[in-house]
Amino acid sequence: MTNHEYLVTGMTCGHCEHAVRDEVSQIPGVTAIEVSAATGLLTVTADALDDDAVLSAVDEAGYQAVRL
Numbered sequence: 001m002t003n004h005e006y007l008v009t010g011m012t013c014g015h016c017e018h019a020v021r022d023e024v025s026q027i028p029g030v031t032a033i034e035v036s037a038a039t040g041l042l043t044v045t046a047d048a049l050d051d052d053a054v055l056s057a058v059d060e061a062g063y064q065a066v067r068l
Contacts, residue, residue, distance in 0.1 A: 001031060004044045004051070005068040008058055011037040016063070023057040 008020060017035045024033050024044060032045035042065060044054055051067050058065040 001045050001047060002049070004046065004049050004054065006042040006044070006054060006058070006065040007068055008035070008040050008042050008063050008065045010063040011035075011040060013037055016061075019061040020058055020063060023061040024054060027053045027057060 011017060011020065014037065016037050020035050020042060021033050024030060024035075024042070027046075027049070029046045029048055030044055031047075034043040035041070042054075042058070055065055055067075
């Protein structure tokens, strides 16, 4: 398993975190997700992960992200 980190902009609360977590959890192969509105950090644990899929999922939740 590998951790992949992203910086998400626009999150301000727990609802924001939940929205991002819900979208990212739908990506095949994702085994764990940690997301913090306070820091903007999204950590996704997976064996193999398509960055574009994560960025699209965050966009679908209504936010913007970049890979760190």
